[in-house]
Amino acid sequence: MEQIGPEHLARRLRDIGQRVTPQRLAILGALRPGEHLSADEVFAAVESSLPGVNRSTVYRTLEMLRDLSLVSETDLGGGARQYERIEGRHHHLICQGCGRQQELEDALVAPLRSTIFERYGFAAGIEHLAIFGLCGECAR
Amino acid sequence: MEQIGPEHLARRLRDIGQRVTPQRLAILGALRPGEHLSADEVFAAVESSLPGVNRSTVYRTLEMLRDLSLVSETDLGGGARQYERIEGRHHHLICQGCGRQQELEDALVAPLRSTIFERYGFAAGIEHLAIFGLCGECAR
DNA sequence: ATCGCAGATGCAACTTTTTGCAGGTGCGGT
DNA sequence: ACCGCACCTGCAAAAAGTTGCATCTGCGAT
Ligand SMILES: [Zn+2]
Ligand SMILES: [Zn+2]
Ligand SMILES: [Zn+2]
Ligand SMILES: [Zn+2]
Numbered sequence: 001m002e003q004i005g006p007e008h009l010a011r012r013l014r015d016i017g018q019r020v021t022p023q024r025l026a027i028l029g030a031l032r033p034g035e036h037l038s039a040d041e042v043f044a045a046v047e048s049s050l051p052g053v054n055r056s057t058v059y060r061t062l063e064m065l066r067d068l069s070l071v072s073e074t075d076l077g078g079g080a081r082q083y084e085r086i087e088g089r090h091h092h093l094i095c096q097g098c099g100r101q102q103e104l105e106d107a108l109v110a111p112l113r114s115t116i117f118e119r120y121g122f123a124a125g126i127e128h129l130a131i132f133g134l135c136g137e138c139a140r
Numbered sequence: 141m142e143q144i145g146p147e148h149l150a151r152r153l154r155d156i157g158q159r160v161t162p163q164r165l166a167i168l169g170a171l172r173p174g175e176h177l178s179a180d181e182v183f184a185a186v187e188s189s190l191p192g193v194n195r196s197t198v199y200r201t202l203e204m205l206r207d208l209s210l211v212s213e214t215d216l217g218g219g220a221r222q223y224e225r226i227e228g229r230h231h232h233l234i235c236q237g238c239g240r241q242q243e244l245e246d247a248l249v250a251p252l253r254s255t256i257f258e259r260y261g262f263a264a265g266i267e268h269l270a271i272f273g274l275c276g277e278c279a280r
Numbered sequence: 281a282t283c284g285c286a287g288a289t290g291c292a293a294c295t296t297t298t299t300g301c302a303g304g305t306g307c308g309g310t
Numbered sequence: 311a312c313c314g315c316a317c318c319t320g321c322a323a324a325a326a327g328t329t330g331c332a333t334c335t336g337c338g339a340t
Binding site: 159160161178179180195196199200219220221 | 326327
């Protein structure tokens with residue numbers, strides 16, 4: 001598992017022409033691949049290590065990280081949007097019957113990305129899809 | 141173009157075991173295929189024909205219609221989620237560079253739905269995707 | 281036609297997210 | 311090391327969306 005320190009995060013931000021601030025380091029540091037956090041949970045995590053941060057800074061930073069494709073922002077149907085540091089694409093199948101979730105490998109989604117590019121010349125991100133529907137058990 | 145009257149909408153609701161109320165008829169009636177409306181725009185439209193309706197009724201009704209797949213709910217990136225009456229699936233490509241939108245036919249998305257079903261036995265809805273990325277011009 | 285109740289609505293409080301603005305700070309240039 | 315200013319942040323208010331509860335109502339049953 002990749003170990004990430006503050007210097008690594010700082011470099012990552014500078015590489016893409018963004019300023020390095022304590023807030024951004026804390027926010028990016030609070031996010032880990034494979035873990036979905038709400039903005040409020042990120043806020044709570046950041047608050048403890050950097051008292052005084054403002055919620056809107058958290059929202060604005062998450063928005064920036066999302067625009068830079070460093071973080072995914074997804075409505076998984078649970079009230080608040082979920083944020084996750086992107087480290088290899090993956091997606092989620094969410095059953096509207098029983099609520100169970102299942103991970104979906106990007107390999108199944110990749111062809112869509114290719115088709116869209118071939119057909120429209122459009123480079124689709126599709127970093128983290130939430131696909132709603134009915135699982136096998138609930139479909140009957 | 142399909143003409144829809146109140147009786148049609150009422151039948152549609154009853155068919156799926158939902159109660160018919162003036163609010164629901166007004167809300168469903170305010171939505172038309174091919175037109176994206178925010179919850180607030182739906183509220184405004186409904187207000188004029190049925191004064192006194194409450195915003196939360198609009199939100200709750202849109203949520204119900206979405207669960208019943210009569211209406212799609214999509215974050216197109218413009219601040220507020222957009223609602224549209226579903227009449228044949230379609231999707232949108234949204235360029236994060238210039239903001240231009242392009243419609244995407246469901247034929248290109250259908251294979252993903254099939255693949256997911258074959259692989260996981262999961263019946264994916266995918267009624268109205270918003271796919272973000274970069275258009276040909278902005279990609280360079 | 282009337283009754284009863286599960287489900288819908290209105291209302292108000294609350295949570296979540298966005299925005300405008302004034303002051304603060306990272307960082308390239310000197 | 312210092313400056314300058316474009317970009318960030320905190321703050322406060324607004325906008326968008328959700329929830330609990332008391333009342334009301336559509337509609338199946340009598
Ligand atoms: Zn995920
Ligand atoms: Zn299920
Ligand atoms: Zn649409
Ligand atoms: Zn573009």
